[in-house]
Amino acid sequence: MENETTEKKISELSALIRHHNERYYQYDDPEITDSEYDRLVGELKDLEMRFPELAQGPSPLSRVGAPPLPRFKTSGHLSPMLSIEDAFSPEDISAFERRIRRTLDNSDQIDFAAEPKLDGLGVNLIYQDRRLATGLTRGDGVSGEEVTANLLTISSVPREVRTPDRVPEVMEVRGEVFIKTADFKRLNVWRTKEGLPPFANPRNAAAGSLRQIDPAVTAKRPLDIFFYALGTSSDDGFTSQEEILQTLSRWGFKTNPYVKILPGITQCIQYFNYLKGIRAELPYEIDGMVIKVSSLELQRRLGVRTRSPRWALACKFDPLQETTTVEDITVQVGRTGVLTPVAILKPVKVGGALIRRATLHNEDEISRKDIRIGDRVIIQRAGDVIPEIVKAIPGERTGREPIFKMPKTCPDCGAEVVRLEGETAHYCLSLSCPTQIKERIRHFASRGGLDIDGLGEAIIGQLVDRGFVSDPGCLFLLKRDDLLTLERMGERSAGNLLASIRGAMRPPLDKFIFALGIRHVGEYTAALLARHFQDLSRLREATFDELMNLRDIGPKVAESIRRFFLEEKNLEIIRRMERAGVVPSPLERGGQTPLAGMTFVFTGALLALTRAAAKESVERLGGEVSETVSKSTTYVVAGDKPGSKLAAARNLGVKIIDEKQFVILTGGEG
Numbered sequence: 001m002e003n004e005t006t007e008k009k010i011s012e013l014s015a016l017i018r019h020h021n022e023r024y025y026q027y028d029d030p031e032i033t034d035s036e037y038d039r040l041v042g043e044l045k046d047l048e049m050r051f052p053e054l055a056q057g058p059s060p061l062s063r064v065g066a067p068p069l070p071r072f073k074t075s076g077h078l079s080p081m082l083s084i085e086d087a088f089s090p091e092d093i094s095a096f097e098r099r100i101r102r103t104l105d106n107s108d109q110i111d112f113a114a115e116p117k118l119d120g121l122g123v124n125l126i127y128q129d130r131r132l133a134t135g136l137t138r139g140d141g142v143s144g145e146e147v148t149a150n151l152l153t154i155s156s157v158p159r160e161v162r163t164p165d166r167v168p169e170v171m172e173v174r175g176e177v178f179i180k181t182a183d184f185k186r187l188n189v190w191r192t193k194e195g196l197p198p199f200a201n202p203r204n205a206a207a208g209s210l211r212q213i214d215p216a217v218t219a220k221r222p223l224d225i226f227f228y229a230l231g232t233s234s235d236d237g238f239t240s241q242e243e244i245l246q247t248l249s250r251w252g253f254k255t256n257p258y259v260k261i262l263p264g265i266t267q268c269i270q271y272f273n274y275l276k277g278i279r280a281e282l283p284y285e286i287d288g289m290v291i292k293v294s295s296l297e298l299q300r301r302l303g304v305r306t307r308s309p310r311w312a313l314a315c316k317f318d319p320l321q322e323t324t325t326v327e328d329i330t331v332q333v334g335r336t337g338v339l340t341p342v343a344i345l346k347p348v349k350v351g352g353a354l355i356r357r358a359t360l361h362n363e364d365e366i367s368r369k370d371i372r373i374g375d376r377v378i379i380q381r382a383g384d385v386i387p388e389i390v391k392a393i394p395g396e397r398t399g400r401e402p403i404f405k406m407p408k409t410c411p412d413c414g415a416e417v418v419r420l421e422g423e424t425a426h427y428c429l430s431l432s433c434p435t436q437i438k439e440r441i442r443h444f445a446s447r448g449g450l451d452i453d454g455l456g457e458a459i460i461g462q463l464v465d466r467g468f469v470s471d472p473g474c475l476f477l478l479k480r481d482d483l484l485t486l487e488r489m490g491e492r493s494a495g496n497l498l499a500s501i502r503g504a505m506r507p508p509l510d511k512f513i514f515a516l517g518i519r520h521v522g523e524y525t526a527a528l529l530a531r532h533f534q535d536l537s538r539l540r541e542a543t544f545d546e547l548m549n550l551r552d553i554g555p556k557v558a559e560s561i562r563r564f565f566l567e568e569k570n571l572e573i574i575r576r577m578e579r580a581g582v583v584p585s586p587l588e589r590g591g592q593t594p595l596a597g598m599t600f601v602f603t604g605a606l607l608a609l610t611r612a613a614a615k616e617s618v619e620r621l622g623g624e625v626s627e628t629v630s631k632s633t634t635y636v637v638a639g640d641k642p643g644s645k646l647a648a649a650r651n652l653g654v655k656i657i658d659e660k661q662f663v664i665l666t667g668g669e670g
């Protein structure tokens, strides 16, 4: 790179980083994700190191954070609040240890304090003669905002240190203010209701809550704190981080229960992986693990750099938020006819998975978040949940980003789209909309429903498009010849599919009710209804009041169930299934357990069923499955290439049946 371009790059990066520092530290409203920020910092660091002669004034990297906002009185920390060097891989962690050993010229064992890296905001509490005198935000690391009164609203912040121990006359205690994930969600629900913009993440919520002019507002926010360090303390005699944490805890300062003192770096890496694993289950957010050399003597010998101490390392987890671009917004039709807008994203890796789409829920949500096609957006993925867009970054717009409008007609069948009174969703009300039909059948055959093996999206698509199936009832009338006309469907897969459809003809009542796809009736409600009514016809005839009498069923659900069974088309579908021989079985056994007292043993490979499915149908019908053949075995089911159990059955005179007979016995037609 030419010097001139490098110089320009450095000044651009510096300006960018200053801008983002301001957004993050002063306004609690970042425009980019932490990982993107880290990349900018990494890039600038690299350039500054390679071209020290091109430095232009003070680097944004030599300061921590951003200067405090003038709305608060500021005051200096007694000793600076440093940052911690980041590590992104186990190699970075090992390199940290090698660096330490080189500097210390030491091959002894080194104890490390491994602590969760809490994702909140750092604060500094100055105690004088045991009483909290001043509470500061980190600010730029040199001075921070005075938020003493606000900090005192947090119940876990001691006003006074009560202990028989001697306490330093002046003492800085440092910790992280945070908000629990559940409280953060509740806070955002409330803010949305009040018409206020939601916080992007718990960290911003905690920062925004602590930095309120009126402490009464802070007092209403569920803030919490963990303490993890001391700053300047007069004549302290501490020898290690371990001792500091133990003492703080004894003095009434809450410390994190996951802090561990570990004898080596390998154990630190192991513990890092452990914390990564439990991350999603912790009630608050952590974004990594901090490793600190525990001995204060060694810390002194290692010393500090401009921005960070040489004895600490922040090992970061893969971020759960990323920035990307909305390339398009499409509309997806669901089984109830709801149209859901979906953002098509420039693919980006988040928390280990490549994300290409994010649900936008409905039109109101899109306008509330003001998301436009072409926007840069922050997306997030928490655990296994569907990725969602946290916010758009309007600062990066060109002005040519179109605003999304819900289509007037169904993108699939062309029928008119309506928005019902009092609902946020748009609907395609056509009963013959092919996508809805496919989605209804997919739901019917899904795991939570009748669990029909082999009936995937591609096959359902063909069955509907070719007119073989227009509702779930049609599935049970399918013929082998129908199936054989489908693409990539041979004799064997056709046979398998027919067998699994037949295998689904004795569904447990709760699964059957769920499979019907009644709006607002999920698996839980379906089980509730099955337990109470025991039989489909009683549910069909239940009145609104009867339904309302059930615990956990409200007017919306009761109304939806009533409406479903008043619809002639739905009744017709159910009748068709009944005629085909579909008989849902009640949850409670008794009477309806044709296989009660029978024991089945399987040998050889089943073709149409998995072993697990076969076992399930036996048990559902009251029978038992055993691994060994004995005189008390009722049937041995011989599949393909049966083993020694077949010979045993012959010897003992146990009845042997094949798979087809088994299917008939358990409710299919063979």
Ligand code: IVH
Pocket: 082, 083, 084, 085, 115, 116, 117, 118, 119, 120, 121, 122, 123, 138, 175, 176, 228, 229, 290, 309, 312, 314
């Ligand atoms: S110790 C020099 N311990 O991480 C070390 N910091 O980049 C001073 N943080 O903003 C800090 N958890 O607010 C320390 N267990 C922990 C921490 C922690 C989170 C934050 C701290 C600071 C940043 C360091």
